[in-house]
Amino acid sequence: MNIEYFSHLMIMSGIFIILAVSLNLINGICGELSLGHAGFWAIGAYVGGSYGVFYALPLPNFLNLAISCGLGFVAASLAGLIIGVPCLRLRGDYLAIATLGFGEIIRIIIMNMDVVGGPRGLTGIPKWSNLPLIYFFVVITIIFMANLVRGTHGRAIISIREDEIAADCMGIYTFKYKTLAFVLGAGFAGIAGALYAHYQEFISPNSFSFMWSVIILIMVILGGLGSITGSIVGAVILTILPELLRFMGETISEWRMLIYSVLLIVLMLLRPSGIFGKKEFNVLALFSKKEAQ
Amino acid sequence: MQDIQFFFYDLLQFLVNGLSQGSIYALVALGYTMVYGIIKLINFAHGEFYMIGAFIGLYVCEYFLKINLSPTTALLLGLPVAMIGSGVVAVIVEKLVYRPIRGHGRISALITALGASLFFQYLGQGTVGAEPKAFPTLISGDGIEFFDGNVFISNIQMIIMAITVSLMIFLWWLVNKTRIGKAMRATSFNKNAAELMGINTDRIISFTFFLGASLAGAAGVLVGMYYNTAEPMMGLIPGLKAFIAAVLGGIGIIPGAFLGGITLGIAENLVVGFWISTYRDAVAFAILIIILLVKPAGLLGKNVKEKV
Numbered sequence: 001m002n003i004e005y006f007s008h009l010m011i012m013s014g015i016f017i018i019l020a021v022s023l024n025l026i027n028g029i030c031g032e033l034s035l036g037h038a039g040f041w042a043i044g045a046y047v048g049g050s051y052g053v054f055y056a057l058p059l060p061n062f063l064n065l066a067i068s069c070g071l072g073f074v075a076a077s078l079a080g081l082i083i084g085v086p087c088l089r090l091r092g093d094y095l096a097i098a099t100l101g102f103g104e105i106i107r108i109i110i111m112n113m114d115v116v117g118g119p120r121g122l123t124g125i126p127k128w129s130n131l132p133l134i135y136f137f138v139v140i141t142i143i144f145m146a147n148l149v150r151g152t153h154g155r156a157i158i159s160i161r162e163d164e165i166a167a168d169c170m171g172i173y174t175f176k177y178k179t180l181a182f183v184l185g186a187g188f189a190g191i192a193g194a195l196y197a198h199y200q201e202f203i204s205p206n207s208f209s210f211m212w213s214v215i216i217l218i219m220v221i222l223g224g225l226g227s228i229t230g231s232i233v234g235a236v237i238l239t240i241l242p243e244l245l246r247f248m249g250e251t252i253s254e255w256r257m258l259i260y261s262v263l264l265i266v267l268m269l270l271r272p273s274g275i276f277g278k279k280e281f282n283v284l285a286l287f288s289k290k291e292a293q
Numbered sequence: 294m295q296d297i298q299f300f301f302y303d304l305l306q307f308l309v310n311g312l313s314q315g316s317i318y319a320l321v322a323l324g325y326t327m328v329y330g331i332i333k334l335i336n337f338a339h340g341e342f343y344m345i346g347a348f349i350g351l352y353v354c355e356y357f358l359k360i361n362l363s364p365t366t367a368l369l370l371g372l373p374v375a376m377i378g379s380g381v382v383a384v385i386v387e388k389l390v391y392r393p394i395r396g397h398g399r400i401s402a403l404i405t406a407l408g409a410s411l412f413f414q415y416l417g418q419g420t421v422g423a424e425p426k427a428f429p430t431l432i433s434g435d436g437i438e439f440f441d442g443n444v445f446i447s448n449i450q451m452i453i454m455a456i457t458v459s460l461m462i463f464l465w466w467l468v469n470k471t472r473i474g475k476a477m478r479a480t481s482f483n484k485n486a487a488e489l490m491g492i493n494t495d496r497i498i499s500f501t502f503f504l505g506a507s508l509a510g511a512a513g514v515l516v517g518m519y520y521n522t523a524e525p526m527m528g529l530i531p532g533l534k535a536f537i538a539a540v541l542g543g544i545g546i547i548p549g550a551f552l553g554g555i556t557l558g559i560a561e562n563l564v565v566g567f568w569i570s571t572y573r574d575a576v577a578f579a580i581l582i583i584i585l586l587v588k589p590a591g592l593l594g595k596n597v598k599e600k601v
Contacts, residue, residue, distance in 0.1 A: 031400075087582070096335075214411065257415040258416060264411070265412065268401050269393055272397060
């Protein structure tokens with residue numbers, strides 16, 4: 001295994017960690033099933049990529065990447081707001097279908113936009129991301145999510161997952177907090193999109209199909225719905241697993257999605273809580289326990 | 294004057310196309326609606342039963358043509374075989390996957406259904422290959438012309454509508470006039486009470502899956518005939534659209550699925566015909582979001598207040 005291949009895997013893991021952690025905020029922590037995450041990812045990628053292609057300022061790469069990610073975040077969270085406000089009035093399974101629909105609509109709209117290349121895709125995006133920069137954003141995302149969950153807003157969001165009606169009765173404005181979770185989740189997917197666009201240098205609408213929404217969902221469920229640590233582990237496992245399958249021969253890697261679907265069903269049947277459940281793995285807590293002893 | 298006349302012809306033509314496409318959506322939507330009505334599960338894999346029906350129909354009809362049966366006989370024999378085939382697959386899926394997950398919450402059930410759907414799509418890709426397969430020609434492309442050939446109804450479109458209407462009448466009879474239909478209605482009204490009345494609800498749920506999937510299988514064969522192709526991914530988008538049709542009519546309501554399917558088919562064809570064809574798939578989702586915002590219970594549904 002050479003170093004370039006290894007760093008490619010690391011980078012893809014990083015991007016998927018951001019995606020899984022952000023989807024975990026919507027699906028795991030808030031408990032609203034969203035199936036349109038690839039759509040927000042696409043918005044971030046296209047906005048960030050377009051900035052790189054059409055409006056790039058003469059700045060150092062890392063500043064440009066930060067601007068690009070910022071734009072991706074703003075665009076995707078705006079899309080999240082536009083989609084979330086009507087959809088979050090719906091419950092459970094309807095929301096899943098509505099977000100799925102929006103994810104597809106976003107892809108169809110991009111496909112019909114000639115400015116960004118339509119179905120041919122957007123080419124010539126400057127390569128601004130690299131391993132340290134991507135992990136800088138990964139760390140920011142994780143710290144942000146961990147702090148959010150521990151704070152007032154996070155507690156309110158968790159209470160919606162546990163029992164929406166009870167939360168409402170306790171005086172929590174559930175609609176506001178659901179929208180907050182949805183918008184933030186969408187926004188971080190946008191950051192992942194911008195990072196992805198500046199790493200791959202080429203994006204096309206087909207790289208953001210419904211299948212990817214499902215794969216990100218499987219990452220979150222494998223790790224454990226509601227656990228940030230779980231999402232990270234899930235993202236890393238499902239990024240590396242296909243590569244391991246590739247080593248085992250072409251036929252197995254062709255059956256990748258079939259293996260994923262069986263994995264999803266078996267997980268739901270045998271261990272619906274995933275690897276971590278709702279628990280977090282916390283290094284600091286481990287040390288403080290030892291001190292207490 | 295001439296413009297108005299041609300506009301009228303176009304409108305009629307799109308209505309005809311919309312009706313035949315809407316019939317397909319209606320057939321698939323019925324399965325969604327019945328399953329949702331009985332166990333409150335959005336069966337994501339329903340579109341895959343439609344795909345399985347199309348493939349069974351394809352191979353069976355090919356076999357019948359090979360042993361020198363006439364195309365009409367092949368269709369008349371192949372359609373029931375495909376219906377029973379996809380129904381049996383649905384019953385197996387229900388027994389193996391959906392029954393253990395029942396009672397684990399709706400999100401788990403939904404994710405499991407998604408898994409089942411992916412399983413069949415990629416199993417299809419792995420076994421028969423991803424490229425579309427040609428469906429044998431069973432019905433010639435002729436048809437009837439109206440208004441000096443400005444409006445055209447093909448034989449296949451007529452057969453699609455005829456088969457849909459007859460299956461609908463059969464379903465109406467089954468649900469409203471038979472013993473098992475009465476048990477189905479009782480189970481969907483209140484599962485526990487039905488069980489106490491001596492109804493084997495597990496068997497009724499299996500039967501509902503069988504019925505829904507066999508209607509979807511019939512739709513698959515008809516679509517295969519209409520477009521002359523079948524492919525493993527063919528179930529995804531029509532499945533979603535049929536779900537939208539079911540929501541549009543009011544999910545859980547059988548006449549609603551029919552109404553929703555026809556409405557969706559016509560709306561889609563009008564948009565594609567008069568506006569932009571590339572937005573075909575976006576129309577359905579836009580309709581879904583509008584209906585969910587304006588009248589979430591659907592066209593024929595009644596609003597139910599949530600109780601603690």
